Amino acid sequence: MTRAVAWIQQKWSRSRWIGRLVLLLSVFGPGTIAAMADNDAGGVATYSVAGATLGYAILFPLLIITILLGITQEMGMRLTLVTRRGLADLIREKHGVPVSLLIFGGLFVANLGTITTEFAAIRTVGGIFHIPAAPFLIGTVLIAFVFITRGNYKLTQTIMLVVSLFYLTYVISAVKSHPDWNLALTNLLYPHGVQWTERYVRNYLLIGMGVLGTTITPWGQFFISSFAFDKKIDQETLKYSQLETYWGAFLTDFFSFFMIVATASTLFSRGIPLTSGEQAAEAIRPFAGQLASELFAVGILAAAFMGLVIVPLSTAYAFSEFFGLSGSLDSDYQSSKTFYTLFMIQLVAAALITAIPGISLFHFAIATQTLNAMILPLVFYYLIKLASDRELMGSHANSSFQKSFTAWASVLIVIASALTVAAVLLGW
Amino acid sequence: MAFVSELTRRPVTDVDGKRIGVLKDLIARPVGEFSHPVVNAIIVDSPGGDRAIPYSDLAALLSSAIPLRRPLKEIAPYELQEADIRLVQDVLDKQILDTDGARVVRVNDIELVRVNGHVIVSNVDIGVLGILRRIGLERLGRWAARRFKSDLSTGAISWDFVEPLVHDQFMRLKVPSSKLAELHPSDIAEIISDLSRDEHSDLLHKLDLKQLADTLEEVEPDFQANLIEHFPDEKVADVLEEMAPDEATDLLAELPNERRQGLLGLMERDEADEVRELLKYGEDTAGGLMTTEYIAVAPDLTAAQTIEHLRKAGEEAELIYYVYVVDAENHLLGVFSLSDLIVAQPETPITEFMHKRVVTVELDTKQDEVAQIVSKYNLIAVPVVDTENRLHGIVTADDALDGIIPTAWKKRLPHFFGARQ
Numbered sequence: 051m052t053r054a055v056a057w058i059q060q061k062w063s064r065s066r067w068i069g070r071l072v073l074l075l076s077v078f079g080p081g082t083i084a085a086m087a088d089n090d091a092g093g094v095a096t097y098s099v100a101g102a103t104l105g106y107a108i109l110f111p112l113l114i115i116t117i118l119l120g121i122t123q124e125m126g127m128r129l130t131l132v133t134r135r136g137l138a139d140l141i142r143e144k145h146g147v148p149v150s151l152l153i154f155g156g157l158f159v160a161n162l163g164t165i166t167t168e169f170a171a172i173r174t175v176g177g178i179f180h181i182p183a184a185p186f187l188i189g190t191v192l193i194a195f196v197f198i199t200r201g202n203y204k205l206t207q208t209i210m211l212v213v214s215l216f217y218l219t220y221v222i223s224a225v226k227s228h229p230d231w232n233l234a235l236t237n238l239l240y241p242h243g244v245q246w247t248e249r250y251v252r253n254y255l256l257i258g259m260g261v262l263g264t265t266i267t268p269w270g271q272f273f274i275s276s277f278a279f280d281k282k283i284d285q286e287t288l289k290y291s292q293l294e295t296y297w298g299a300f301l302t303d304f305f306s307f308f309m310i311v312a313t314a315s316t317l318f319s320r321g322i323p324l325t326s327g328e329q330a331a332e333a334i335r336p337f338a339g340q341l342a343s344e345l346f347a348v349g350i351l352a353a354a355f356m357g358l359v360i361v362p363l364s365t366a367y368a369f370s371e372f373f374g375l376s377g378s379l380d381s382d383y384q385s386s387k388t389f390y391t392l393f394m395i396q397l398v399a400a401a402l403i404t405a406i407p408g409i410s411l412f413h414f415a416i417a418t419q420t421l422n423a424m425i426l427p428l429v430f431y432y433l434i435k436l437a438s439d440r441e442l443m444g445s446h447a448n449s450s451f452q453k454s455f456t457a458w459a460s461v462l463i464v465i466a467s468a469l470t471v472a473a474v475l476l477g478w
Numbered sequence: 479m480a481f482v483s484e485l486t487r488r489p490v491t492d493v494d495g496k497r498i499g500v501l502k503d504l505i506a507r508p509v510g511e512f513s514h515p516v517v518n519a520i521i522v523d524s525p526g527g528d529r530a531i532p533y534s535d536l537a538a539l540l541s542s543a544i545p546l547r548r549p550l551k552e553i554a555p556y557e558l559q560e561a562d563i564r565l566v567q568d569v570l571d572k573q574i575l576d577t578d579g580a581r582v583v584r585v586n587d588i589e590l591v592r593v594n595g596h597v598i599v600s601n602v603d604i605g606v607l608g609i610l611r612r613i614g615l616e617r618l619g620r621w622a623a624r625r626f627k628s629d630l631s632t633g634a635i636s637w638d639f640v641e642p643l644v645h646d647q648f649m650r651l652k653v654p655s656s657k658l659a660e661l662h663p664s665d666i667a668e669i670i671s672d673l674s675r676d677e678h679s680d681l682l683h684k685l686d687l688k689q690l691a692d693t694l695e696e697v698e699p700d701f702q703a704n705l706i707e708h709f710p711d712e713k714v715a716d717v718l719e720e721m722a723p724d725e726a727t728d729l730l731a732e733l734p735n736e737r738r739q740g741l742l743g744l745m746e747r748d749e750a751d752e753v754r755e756l757l758k759y760g761e762d763t764a765g766g767l768m769t770t771e772y773i774a775v776a777p778d779l780t781a782a783q784t785i786e787h788l789r790k791a792g793e794e795a796e797l798i799y800y801v802y803v804v805d806a807e808n809h810l811l812g813v814f815s816l817s818d819l820i821v822a823q824p825e826t827p828i829t830e831f832m833h834k835r836v837v838t839v840e841l842d843t844k845q846d847e848v849a850q851i852v853s854k855y856n857l858i859a860v861p862v863v864d865t866e867n868r869l870h871g872i873v874t875a876d877d878a879l880d881g882i883i884p885t886a887w888k889k890r891l892p893h894f895f896g897a898r899q
Contacts, residue, residue, distance in 0.1 A: 142584070143571050177857035373609065374573060374584020 081123060081291070083299030083360075084211060084274045088119075088359030089217065089305055091171030091350050092164055093264040095415035097306050098333060100257050101158045101313025102324040103249070106234045110241040111126055111258050118459045119266045121452055122430065125437040127295050131288050132446045138371030140436050150372045153432070156425045161269050161365045163404075163418035164357065165396055169404035170411040171354040174327040175347045187401045193357050194397055199390075203298035209352050214351025217305040223307040226336035229315035238307075252473050254255040259470050260416040262463065263423030265302060269364040271429050276367040288446075299464050309333070324412055362396040382400040424467045427460040434460075480540045481603070482588040484564050490522045490531075490544045498550055499524030503566040504590075505558065514637045515563055517590065517597040519556035520544070530556035539597050540590070574602065574640050575669065582669060587611055589634065602640055605633015611686065641706055661687065667696035670705070682709075691720030694729065699761075703732035711737075715744035718765050722796055723749065724769040724877065725755040731766075756871075765841035766850050767878060768862045768871030771796040774804045775828065777811055782824035797859050797874055803832050810861060810869045812838060838863045841870060848878045 081122060089097075090371045126137055126203060133140060142150045176186040197205070231242050246252060278291070313333040324330060331338075331346035338345045366389050403409070434456050438448040488501045502523040506515035517539065522529045535553045537545040546553070563569060565588055573582050586608025591599040601613075610619035670681060670693070682690060682705060694702050694717065706714050706729075718726045718741060730738045731754060742750045752770045759765025773795050776783055784801060792798045801819065803812040812832035822831050838861050839848050850876045852860055859872040 139573075146571060147586070147609055151609075151613060372606070374582075 058441045070273045081127065081274065081295035082301060083210075083277070084123060084270050084299075085119075086213065087273075087356055087360045088265055088267060088270055088302050089213075090164070090168060090264075090361075091354035091355065091359065092167035092415045092418060093306070094309065094350055094353055095167065095171060095330070095411050096257075096260045096419050097309040098266040098313045098317075098330045099324055099412050099416060100261050100324065101310040101333070102236050102317035102329075103253055103444030104257060105244055105314045105318040106230070106237040106311070107241040107244045108254065108257060108261065109234060109237040109307065110217065110239075111261060112307060112310075113238050114459070115262055115265050116299055116303040118456065119302065120296045121456055122266065122271060122433060123274050123295040123299060123457070124292050125433055125448065125452065126271050127278050127291055128446055129433070129437045129443070130185075130275040130278040131291065132443050134279070136279050136367070137272050137433065137436070138368045138373045140442075141432050144373050144375075144434065144436065144439075144442075146428050152370050153428060154368060156428060157368055158270050158365060160267075160418070160422050160425050161361050162396055162400055162422055163414075164267070164361050165400035166271065166403045167411070167415045167418050168354040168357040168361070169400050170409060170414050171350050171356075175351045175354075178327050178331075178347045181407065184186055187404060190355070190358070191394075191397045191401055192292045194355070195390075195394065197355075197359060198363070198393060206275040209356055212352040213349065213356055216345070216352065217309075219337050219345060219349065220305065220312045221308040222335045223337040224315065226314040227312060227315040234311050234314075255466065255470050255473055256420065257416060259423045259466055260419035261306075262466075263419030263421070263426070264415070265306065266426060267422050268429045269361055269368075271433060272371075273360065273364040276364065276371065291444065312336075325410065327411070330412075358397070362393045365396060366392045420467075420470060423463060424471075427467075429463050430456055430460045430463075479600075480590050481588065481611060482570060483608075485539070485590075486542055486566060488542065489626055490520070490546070492546055492550050494546065495545070499548075500527070501544060502528060503564050505530065505556065505562050505564055506562050507559065507563065507675045514600060517599070518562070521564070528677050529672065530558065532556045533597070540592060552699035554626050569602070583635070586633070601634040601636055601639050603633050604635060607633055626672065664696040666693045670697065687716055687720050695721055695725045699728040699732045702729045711740055715741050718753070719745055719749050722754040722769055723756060723771060724767060724796075724871075727753050727766070728761065731757060731761055758842055761844040763841065764839045764843040764845075764860075764862045764873050765870070767845060767848065767873045769796045769877075770871045772802060772859070772869075772872040773800070773859075774802045774808075774869060776806065777803050777827075777829050779828050780824065781819055781822040781826050781828060781831075784819060784828055785824075788819075797872065799858050800872070801828075802836075802861060802869055802872075803828060803880075804869050808868045809869055810838065810863055812836060813861070836851075836861060838867075839873065842863065845878065848873055852878045 129140065130136060135143070138150070141153060169190070172186065172190050173183050175181075175182050237243065241254075274295070313324075313330075316322075316333050316335065317329065322329060322332065327346065327350075328343055331343045334346055335342040369392060370389075396424075434448065434453060437443060438453050442448045482504060485501055485504070488500055489497050490499050492498050499522040501520055503521040504517050504521040505521065506517045508515045510617050517533055519530050519532045520536065520539070522531055531553055533539065535547050537547045542789055569585055570588060571585060573584050583604045585602045585604060587603035588599060591600045592598075595771060607616060607619050607623075610616050639664070644677070658713070666681075666685070666689070682693075685693060694705065695704070708719070709717075718729065721729070726749075730741065733741070740756065745753070753771065755891070756766065756768070758770075771794055773788065773791060775787055788798055799816050800813055802810060803814070804810055812829070812834045813836045814828065814832040818831050819828075822828075835855065837851060837855050839851060841862055841864055843862075848860060851857070852873070857875060859874045860878070861869055862873060863869055863870045
């Protein structure tokens with residue numbers, strides 16, 4: 051792995067400005083952080099599967115997803131800045147215990163799935179470097195625990211930087227692989243250029259849900275709100291924060307677009323199916339050449355680690371908001387114990403699931419993201435309801451466009467979920 | 479005894495047994511010196527809208543159906559008053575301040591008891607059982623608790639210790655009563671970190687200078703800066719003078735340069751100079767962590783003279799347990815502890831019992847290393863010297879260890895994502 055790191059250093063050292071640019075790109079506001087974390091290892095896996103299996107046609111949902119992501123993230127941010135409450139706080143205060151338990155339960159399961167995807171990615175990396183799975187997974191759990199207890203901003207920044215650079219390799223690879231730009235860009239507006247066989251349509255639905263579920267996540271909705279609350283962002287900077295969330299949404303799907311284009315033009319067009327990490331690494335070969343596998347491994351490892359820390363954190367945050375176990379000096383040990391237990395349970399359970407032989411990262415990623423997408427309408431329902439509440443939000447309540455766009459999108463997601471479940475169960 | 483969660487949605491019936499609606503909320507108000515609020519009225523959700531019915535017109539409240547005493551037509555609606563608390567709307571599911579445990583908690587249920595014909599609010603339930611009761615699983619919870627021999631009764635807090643945070647849209651701390659003033663500064667700090675800006679600025683304005691300074695010393699510097707952002711400069715300068723110089727420096731380091739210079743100008747000269755000196759060093763180095771309020775004496779003193787000196791100078795120092803011996807140019811010659819000093823004969827020169835091999839750190843030693851040294855040698859403080867062994871200050875053990883002991887987890891996240899930008 052050190053070879054790859056040295057290679058990155060050498061490759062970038064002459065163009066320091068790129069590093070600065072990346073730093074500039076990620077002016078770490080909540081919107082950008084949530085957006086970057088949305089493209090975790092599960093995200094990379096999902097986009098890779100999407101591009102490899104479906105080609106450019108799967109780019110179509112991306113535009114709508116971006117708008118929906120921007121609108122809902124902004125809603126969560128505005129809700130928190132105006133009411134000075136987290137999303138989970140408000141759900142609990144306005145809708146009581148049963149609803150809170152239901153949503154937390156869904157969030158917990160979905161997050162566990164997401165964390166498992168991160169571990170599956172780590173196992174895949176282990177496979178590329180021929181490291182045995184068990185010690186690698188245990189090591190990761192321990193490192194994540196140390197990170198959460200002792201980590202600092204500088205370290206996070208480094209990880210974020212590695213991840214951003216990794217995403218950039220997709221952008222460059224996409225350009226270097228000479229894709230059919232006309233086909234790619236027109237597919238953003240309407241899906242075309244493929245054979246709509248029954249099998250293709252079924253995959254399109256399933257993977258399309260996966261793409262939605264990895265980009266707009268239930269945990270992301272809670273995270274941005276907890277984060278805005280905890281960083282104590284001012285209401286005066288509402289305008290800036292709104293812009294920043296839209297920027298974050300754009301950034302997420304800017305990278306998603308190039309990941310799909312890169313995999314589509316390298317794998318789909320040559321008919322290579324995606325089953326292993328080495329194949330997924332093919333997508334960045336146009337840029338990375340000989341080192342494609344190593345670079346892919348380092349990048350996805352960083353992306354997985356980022357998700358591994360942020361997703362369980364968002365569960366713990368939501369738990370503390372829903373059930374009010376905030377810290378106190380008297381029970382400092384007690385409340386940290388609750389937090390660490392919750393954090394570790396998720397990590398260990400996910401690591402154990404990953405250790406089950408025969409679980410493929412790519413299949414698991416799609417399944418988890420689909421589950422994520424299915425929980426979304428429930429979260430959206432309360433998000434819209436709260437952010438449209440004039441009594442609560444005053445003049446900052448949702449505009450009718452924000453309200454109806456999200457409501458219609460939720461209806462569409464519900465229909466698409468139903469179709470996907472039917473397609474899987476009935477084996478269409 | 480009854481719980482609010484059980485009473486809500488219960489039918490309210492007229493004198494002829496006709497159902498007029500369901501119970502939606504309970505209105506309670508503290509009476510006189512008695513700290514537990516007394517239920518004065520209920521709000522009924524009826525087809526014609528909400529109605530507030532006085533408690534005196536109810537034949538019973540803690541029963542499976544709530545019958546009226548007089549025909550509905552004859553009842554004058556209850557007028558809400560300033561001090562009234564709506565138990566469901568204002569307290570249930572909301573956060574309250576538990577002044578006994580000094581923490582912000584969420585109310586899962588509210589317990590009512592009947593006393594002399596009145597119904598009063600006795601406790602709030604913040605435990606797991608409260609949650610289970612809300613979803614109809616209380617008995618399961620109790621069974622499981624017996625089974626696993628865990629104690630679930632810890633969830634009740636007496637209303638004596640409750641300070642409702644609610645009242646209007648954005649929870650606002652009710653004027654902190656004497657209860658708050660009695661809290662330890664680190665408890666106040668902990669509570670503040672749980673509150674939103676409007677609430678904590680309310681709270682901070684209620685504290686006197688000394689309390690404010692002590693409280694600020696207990697929170698992280700970046701958060702300190704946030705807290706005092708809207709305070710007038712004169713007040714901040716006064717607070718800074720109250721604070722230990724090293725803490726004041728940390729706070730100033732977080733502020734924009736312009737405001738920092740302004741504040742330094744407003745502070746008293748001596749204090750401002752000390753802070754200026756400390757500001758030169760990096761935040762996480764010994765120079766940045768150290769305080770200049772230590773005790774140093776000349777080598778020609780005797781034990782008795784030193785004790786005399788301590789009586790006068792000890793007030794100002796952050797720590798008097800160690801006495802440092804320095805020459806005219808402030809070169810560090812030795813150190814002795816208070817116990818060394820006390821057991822020595824009064825006329826013994828201090829050079830006879832001082833330790834000449836002093837463990838020191840340099841101005842630019844990293845915090846991690848300082849912490850290691852402090853714990854390795856079991857020191858309460860370690861002196862900070864420059865390359866020529868001149869004493870500049872001391873780092874106390876708590877300041878050295880502060881950065882490496884994991885703090886409350888909620889404070890961790892901002893550290894990952896740029897609170898220190």
